[in-house]
Structures are given as C-alpha cells and as structure tokens.
Amino acid sequence: MKIAIVGAGGFVGKEFIRHLSNNHYVLPLTHSDLDITNVQEVRRIIFNQRPALIINCAVLGVDACELNPSLAWSVNVSGAENLAGAAAAIDAEFLHLSTNYVFDGNRERGSFYTLADTPTPINVYGRTKLAGEQAVRVVSPKCFIIRTSWVFGVGKENFFSTALRSLNAAKKICAITDVWASATYVRDLVARAIEILFHHHYSTYHVVNNGLCSYYDFALEAACMFKMSNEELEQLIEPVKLFEFRHNAARPRYTPMRCTVSEEIGLAPLRDWRTALAECIHDNGCLNQ
Numbered sequence: 001m002k003i004a005i006v007g008a009g010g011f012v013g014k015e016f017i018r019h020l021s022n023n024h025y026v027l028p029l030t031h032s033d034l035d036i037t038n039v040q041e042v043r044r045i046i047f048n049q050r051p052a053l054i055i056n057c058a059v060l061g062v063d064a065c066e067l068n069p070s071l072a073w074s075v076n077v078s079g080a081e082n083l084a085g086a087a088a089a090i091d092a093e094f095l096h097l098s099t100n101y102v103f104d105g106n107r108e109r110g111s112f113y114t115l116a117d118t119p120t121p122i123n124v125y126g127r128t129k130l131a132g133e134q135a136v137r138v139v140s141p142k143c144f145i146i147r148t149s150w151v152f153g154v155g156k157e158n159f160f161s162t163a164l165r166s167l168n169a170a171k172k173i174c175a176i177t178d179v180w181a182s183a184t185y186v187r188d189l190v191a192r193a194i195e196i197l198f199h200h201h202y203s204t205y206h207v208v209n210n211g212l213c214s215y216y217d218f219a220l221e222a223a224c225m226f227k228m229s230n231e232e233l234e235q236l237i238e239p240v241k242l243f244e245f246r247h248n249a250a251r252p253r254y255t256p257m258r259c260t261v262s263e264e265i266g267l268a269p270l271r272d273w274r275t276a277l278a279e280c281i282h283d284n285g286c287l288n289q
C-alpha cells in the first residue's frame, strides 16, 4: 500500500515510518517537503502521488499554539482540513492524530474520559485540535481520529525523555505531582494505530497505555527501574506543583482516557504504562540517542 506520512520529521511521524517501511511503500513528507497550510501544495503533492492512506502527524505544539493562535489555527485546523479534503478527493483513507487536551481535566478522580464525554478544551492547542478533528470528520468520510496522551520514547524533547535521560545520568529533575493523564509508549501507539487501520472502522479512538500517572509517578517508576535507592530518589526527584511551573498554556489537570470504540471492535486495552516503560528503558538504554 502507498502511505503518505505528513509531519514525517516529528516524533510520532518517525515511528510510523519505522513501523510501516518494511511492508509498504512509504512516502515521508517533512515540513520542508510539504507545508500543510498551503492548500495548493497539499493538493498538488497528494493528487500526484495518490496514496491509499494519508497519516497526519503534523502539529503546532502546546505552548507554541498559545504564543501564536493564528498559526495554531492554520496548522492544526486548516492544515488538517486541507489534507483530509485532498484524501477524500482521491478516495484515500485518512488517519489524524489528536490529544487528551481536547478535555478540560475537571472530571472526578478515578474515572476515565471516553468518546461519550464532551470535549471542552482549556487552551489554544486543545481548541485547535478539537476544531481540527471536527473539520476532518466533515470532509473525509474515511477518517480515523486517534487521540493519544503523554507520548514517551526516543526522539522528543519533552518531560518524559528528559526525565529518563537525567535520572539515568543521576541528574536532578523537578516533577509535577498534581497533573494526571494516561501515558503512551510511542511504539504501542503506532502498533495499535496500525491494528485500527486494518479494521477500516472509521471512528474516533483513544489510544493510550492502560493506567494513569502524574509526572511525578512517571519519574518515580523510572527511578525504580534504574534501581535507585529511596535516598537517591529523594535527592534526584523534586516534587513540585503545577502552579510552580511557568507554562505558556494552561494544562488540564486530570485527563486519563479509555477507548470504548477499540473495545467494541475487539481490541483489548493496551498494556499498562509501567510495563511499556520497562520495555522502553530496556530497548533504548539511557535514551541518549
């Protein structure tokens, strides 16, 4: 199958390329190959190449969106719509990535967001990702929307990779104790997305590892896997509250997710995030790559 991967230079895009390249003809499109905000270029490349599937991993990130809402709209809404429209015009399937940040995070502790919950985002990123989902659904009849959350693995400068690298090098980190979500190993995300594609059941999915954690829980678990003593843990992981961090964008406090649609089509929940983290550490060593 010919598959175009857009946002191919990013974290999740690279993982899709790695998974799909052996068995498919993959067309990787980085930002410099294709700017999705340029509808003429989107149509020119997609109509020339005629892939059977387009995977959209392009995004403007959380804090960048808050600093530039107009660019956020162009990339996360219009860009997604441009791609989905081109996919529909050539009858291709369309896979679009979205996020737990479409939810406000105010629901009761111990519960999980499902498709039955109405998204009410609290920052520009979340609002544009939600509007992007809606735009994609309108123009592309063959679309899969996959919401994921706190993706960890090699190849992204975020809290999770920094925490793993720093702890492994015995460097101190600060970890937020009062924000919780589902964590997702990038390999599990992509493997499950590919399983979903096989089913051709066009819907919105929540693809995350089982369980939930705070940033602090994640760091503690990693430190335990690095076999640190309690004394070392206390020295290296400083617990902090969300308000002590100066983010550009507000963060939803509690957004663990569950996938009712996967369950309906017979896909079991993904393994627990701790098991996935153990494999991530085992496979990637100190993550200094």
Ligand SMILES: NC(=O)c1ccc[n+]([C@@H]2O[C@H](COP(=O)([O-])OP(=O)(O)OC[C@H]3O[C@@H](n4cnc5c(N)ncnc54)[C@H](OP(=O)(O)O)[C@@H]3O)[C@@H](O)[C@H]2O)c1
Pocket (backbone or CB within 6 Å): 006, 007, 008, 009, 010, 011, 012, 013, 030, 031, 032, 034, 035, 036, 037, 056, 057, 058, 059, 060, 061, 075, 079, 097, 098, 099, 100, 129, 147, 148, 149, 150, 151, 152, 156
């Ligand atoms: N990573 C997570 O923890 C996480 C959590 C929840 C949901 N997601 C979702 O997963 C998807 C992939 O995220 P990611 O972590 O892989 O993001 P990423 O590492 O930031 O990659 C995004 C890619 O999009 C490219 N891009 C930006 N603007 C573009 C444009 N106008 N045209 C074409 N490409 C453009 C970027 O290129 P430049 O860098 O050159 O601009 C970058 O290579 C997104 O939909 C995101 O919302 C991710």
